[in-house]
Amino acid sequence: MTKPHVLLLGEIVHAKAEWEALSEVATLSVCDSSTKEEFIRDLAGKYSDVMAVYHCHMKDAKPGAIINKELIDALPPSLKFICHNGAGYDMVDVNACAKKGIIVSNTPGTVSDATADVGMFLILGALREFYPAMTSLRKGKWNMGAPISRDPEGKVLGILGMGGIGSAIKRRAEGFDMITQYHNPEPLSDELAAGAKYVSFDELLATSDVISLNLPLNAQTRHIINKDAFAKMKDGVVIVNTARGAIIDEQALVDALESRKVRCAGLDVFEAEPQIHPGLVANEKVILLPHVGTRTYETQKKMEIQVINNVRSAVTEAKLLNVVPEHISLVH
Numbered sequence: 001m002t003k004p005h006v007l008l009l010g011e012i013v014h015a016k017a018e019w020e021a022l023s024e025v026a027t028l029s030v031c032d033s034s035t036k037e038e039f040i041r042d043l044a045g046k047y048s049d050v051m052a053v054y055h056c057h058m059k060d061a062k063p064g065a066i067i068n069k070e071l072i073d074a075l076p077p078s079l080k081f082i083c084h085n086g087a088g089y090d091m092v093d094v095n096a097c098a099k100k101g102i103i104v105s106n107t108p109g110t111v112s113d114a115t116a117d118v119g120m121f122l123i124l125g126a127l128r129e130f131y132p133a134m135t136s137l138r139k140g141k142w143n144m145g146a147p148i149s150r151d152p153e154g155k156v157l158g159i160l161g162m163g164g165i166g167s168a169i170k171r172r173a174e175g176f177d178m179i180t181q182y183h184n185p186e187p188l189s190d191e192l193a194a195g196a197k198y199v200s201f202d203e204l205l206a207t208s209d210v211i212s213l214n215l216p217l218n219a220q221t222r223h224i225i226n227k228d229a230f231a232k233m234k235d236g237v238v239i240v241n242t243a244r245g246a247i248i249d250e251q252a253l254v255d256a257l258e259s260r261k262v263r264c265a266g267l268d269v270f271e272a273e274p275q276i277h278p279g280l281v282a283n284e285k286v287i288l289l290p291h292v293g294t295r296t297y298e299t300q301k302k303m304e305i306q307v308i309n310n311v312r313s314a315v316t317e318a319k320l321l322n323v324v325p326e327h328i329s330l331v332h
């Protein structure tokens, strides 16, 4: 009997043995189409019987990096599952996938600790204004250029989107004696909230000393932090974003930093990565990282294995283990 065909879009870096082991249950192909046009032709040719795709976060120009409606229309009818490597899956149009009967999985959970470590680093780095202190030292001025900064203790941390990463940031922040509150579309159970106060979106903006963005990017959340949202915040608020750049209107953030409405910011993600608004690069009140939330060996290996486990489940049981929230109603 022929084995189901699985296509890798991108590269396996750490879990090569686990990927190879999938060949017990599937025929494995690695996409070698070099342009988008060639890829679309290959989808009607050598990939026309693919049943499941392992999809990696890649540079936008790579064929298959962005799974948009145009590409989804070109996918073969045999394709039923897309297993994405990443907790954020905004590069996959899940609504268009659903219309074509394709179910998508992501990697919740495995990303939480590493990304929360980066979030906590940015909260502390922004509050304590470590970046100007570091540059002062390197300019030979010792701590003469280091501002008098702020302590985390007793500050209210507002978590917008308290899922896996938001909850892990909450736990870390409480170790620094911060007071935690959150806003989600629905309140969490008492067990999951674990003492964090549930507040409305506007209340979170108005009463938080530090705002951590940990919600997914989609049509509803794009630019949710805009000029109007900044106007509702406390003067001198600190903004930390480890979610997706386009959650914030970057120009509005630059303006809010210039007016000192926002005292400091810590950012791991940007609207037009890898380009960064020059107003952020120039501002020493902003601590910047180049999207390194999950960039550790342990976490990346765990993520790859989680995707491989989803592919295995697709092939052997015709179901995914980590179905994205938008598709859960389709599989029950």
Ligand SMILES: NC(=O)c1ccc[n+]([C@@H]2O[C@H](COP(=O)([O-])OP(=O)(O)OC[C@H]3O[C@@H](n4cnc5c(N)ncnc54)[C@H](O)[C@@H]3O)[C@@H](O)[C@H]2O)c1
Pocket (backbone or CB within 6 Å): 087, 088, 089, 108, 109, 111, 112, 115, 160, 161, 162, 163, 164, 165, 166, 183, 184, 185, 186, 214, 215, 216, 217, 220, 221, 242, 243, 244, 268, 269, 291, 292, 293, 294
């Ligand atoms: N910087 C990085 O390297 C990195 C790494 C992993 C994930 N991420 C980003 O972090 C995001 C969160 O990841 P996660 O694993 O915690 O996801 P998650 O699904 O566990 O949590 C997201 C939370 O946001 C909430 N939410 C959804 N819409 C909301 C809204 N409009 N307002 C408030 N809350 C809302 C959900 O209810 C959920 O609780 C991902 O979508 C991804 O884009 C970034």
